[in-house]
Amino acid sequence: MKKKLIKTLTPILILSIIFAVYLIKKNSEINKKENFNRFVEGISLSRNELFKNAPSIKDEYIKWFKDGEDIFTPEETKEAIDYQKSFYQKNLILHSARRYNEKKVITYDEAEEDVNSLFKLFRYCYAAYGYFGGDIVFNEAKENIINTLNVQPSIKAEDFSNLLLNNLEFIKDGHFALADKNPFRYKFKSYYIYDKDEFFKNENGYYKIVDKRHYYIKEINKDKNIDKYMKYTINDNGKLVYSIAMLYENSSLNINTDITYSNNKDTLNESIVLDEVKFSTPNNNVPFEYSVEDNVPIAKLSAMYTSTEEDTSQYDFANSAIDMQNYPVSIIDLRGNRGGFVDAGTNWIQSYSGYSANPRGAYSYLNSSLIRELKKSNYPDSFVASYFISSSLNSKELPRIPNDKIVFVLIDKNTISAGEFFIECLMNMDNVILVGTNTSGANLCCDPYYHKLKNSSITVQLGNYLYLSPYGNEFEFNGFHPDILVDSNEALEKVQKLIKYYNLK
Structure with missing residues (x-):
């Protein structure tokens, strides 16, 4: 009788286990989908x-310019159009070479003529002229450049371009370039990340799990506003988790950071290193x-x-x-x-x-x-x-x-x-x-x-x-x-x- 009962119950038990596993897996998939949503x-x-x-x-961004006041000679206009055709033609971007002879020596008068031409172009061909301060700011930069040139009879083209760029550092514009350089080119900001630990979030805040215990982040570099440091990332399994990340000027390979955690009455202090996120x-x-x-x-x-x-x-x-x-x-x-x-x-x-x-x-x-x-x-x-x-x-x-x-x-x-x-x-x-x-x-x-x-x-x-x-x-x-x-x-x-x-x- 006992053997018969076991024989009867075994398939039921196996089916129950299979069904329970199915439900657990089903609920897990539902929870995953809900979390992603x-x-x-x-x-x-x-x-x-x-x-x-x-x-x-x-208004000050656009009111410096009045149509009709700019004066470009026919020769200047033709030269500009001809030069432009080496970059654009019939909606095609051609990317012609832009190099110049860096060792070429130009006289003071030649340099001054180029400076006047440059600031004329700024005023009549640069839409961000007013945004970056208009006449007041650009004229001051022009005056500084001319005053520097005044003390020397000639200058190498490379030194001239650097002089111009050094006095144009107020132009924070990703499309602006002079001698194919930008004053802010190496001052862009990149993310630095600490992804050696996985972090999660619940109603009590952000935490990591150590020995099955939740350690909540209380301070990052003595700052209690934790949200601004936490970014989603993807772990090796494909799951969304949090990492500690900060945006810094691209100046070093890593950033040292101090973290304070709390677990009930216990406090944990930790120094970590954030590495630059590669692109x-x-x-x-x-x-x-x-x-x-x-x-x-x-x-x-x-x-x-x-x-x-x-x-x-x-x-x-x-x-x-x-x-x-x-x-x-x-x-x-x-x-x-x-x-x-x-x-x-x-x-x-x-x-x-x-x-x-x-x-x-x-x-x-x-x-x-x-x-x-x-x-x-x-x-x-x-x-x-x-x-x-x-x-x-x-x-x-x-x-x-x-x-x-x-x-x-x-x-x-x-x-x-x-x-x-x-x-x-x-x-x-x-x-x-x-x-x-x-x-x-x-x-x-x-x-x-x-x-x-x-x-x-x-x-x-x-x-x-x-x-x-x-x-x-x-x-x-x-x-x-x-x-x-x-x-x-x-x-x-x-x-x-x-x-x-x-x-x-």
């Missing part, structure tokens, strides 16, 4: 809050790549422009959205995207969502006579008249673009300019998640044109489109911040693990 909801809330405080263009060296040999791996489409775009008439990358990328919209999860890889024109990005959003998308910041174009002539040499007259003289002095409140799928966007410090405008447009769509490091931060003064100083042959790059990002004055050289911070070299693999861990596809 809360993470995504938090992203949307933070973006909505951020966009409420977008800046506006003030990739771009490989731009292939402008566009598209593949589907394990039911997840991946579209990589290296630039937002073409340099040959045979290059179809911009159309191919925009067209990839038609296929990508059929998948629950997609990946757009913008690591190393070197900018250009945002059209391919907005066309991708239109094809993917059915909604139009535009940047929402305030903007203004500088419409001087030389700028008009430069644009006429590259664009149809109707386009010049209708587009390049427009402005929107206040940021726009755009409705959210509905999207019930997940789009991961891979970014890093080499994502720049129009690539960042595309990111801003994507951030207005639901369920878009940025992964990697912060971007370059180069949107303040776009649509650059190239000018050459006559005697030194130094190239000057000046934008004629002033744009104030919803991220405010801190955007330039800081860029967009990732929702998930990881070494951008590992971003694709990390996201693929996350997709698998949370069963998103």
Whole structure:
């Protein structure tokens, strides 16, 4: 009888165990999905809050210039157009060499002539002239340069370019360049991270687990505002966890940090080292790549422009959205995207969502006579008249673009300019998640044109489109911040693990 009962109950017991394991696994999957959904909801809330405080263009940013007052001779205009054609032709960005003879010696009179030409270009070809202080600030810089030149009969072109740059350090503009250099080029900020421990969060705060005990962070460098130091990252299993991260000027390989933990009445002090989060060296040999791996489409775009008439990358990328919209999860890889024109990005959003998308910041174009002539040499007259003289002095409140799928966007410090405008447009769509490091931060003064100083042959790059990002004055050289911070070299693999861990596809 006993054997018969055991024989009867054993299958039931086995089925019960199997069912219990199934329920545990099912509940675990449900909890994972709920946790991920809360993470995504938090992203949307933070973006909505951020966009409420977008800046506006003030009168002093644009009122220094009156149309018709600028004077460029026909010879100057022709030289500018001819030089411009070595960089742009028929909407193609050609990237001609910009080198000059650094050892060339120029006289005081030649240097002074170049200085006068440079500051004339600033006033009539640089849309951020008023933003950076207008006549008062630029005239002071010009006077300092002339006074320095006054004490020497001649100067090497390289020393001349350094003199100019040293007196133009107030120009915090990612698109500005003189002799292919930028005063802030090596002052951009990068993330530093401590990811040797995994951190979690509950109603009591952020904690790590040591010997099965919760140790809560109470202070970081004696600061009790812990939220600002904690960033999501992805562990080796694909799970979202927190790490301690800080944004610093790119000046050292690591940052020393002091942490205070608490466990009930116990206090633990710890000194840790934050390492710089690496970002990739771009490989731009292939402008566009598209593949589907394990039911997840991946579209990589290296630039937002073409340099040959045979290059179809911009159309191919925009067209990839038609296929990508059929998948629950997609990946757009913008690591190393070197900018250009945002059209391919907005066309991708239109094809993917059915909604139009535009940047929402305030903007203004500088419409001087030389700028008009430069644009006429590259664009149809109707386009010049209708587009390049427009402005929107206040940021726009755009409705959210509905999207019930997940789009991961891979970014890093080499994502720049129009690539960042595309990111801003994507951030207005639901369920878009940025992964990697912060971007370059180069949107303040776009649509650059190239000018050459006559005697030194130094190239000057000046934008004629002033744009104030919803991220405010801190955007330039800081860029967009990732929702998930990881070494951008590992971003694709990390996201693929996350997709698998949370069963998103």
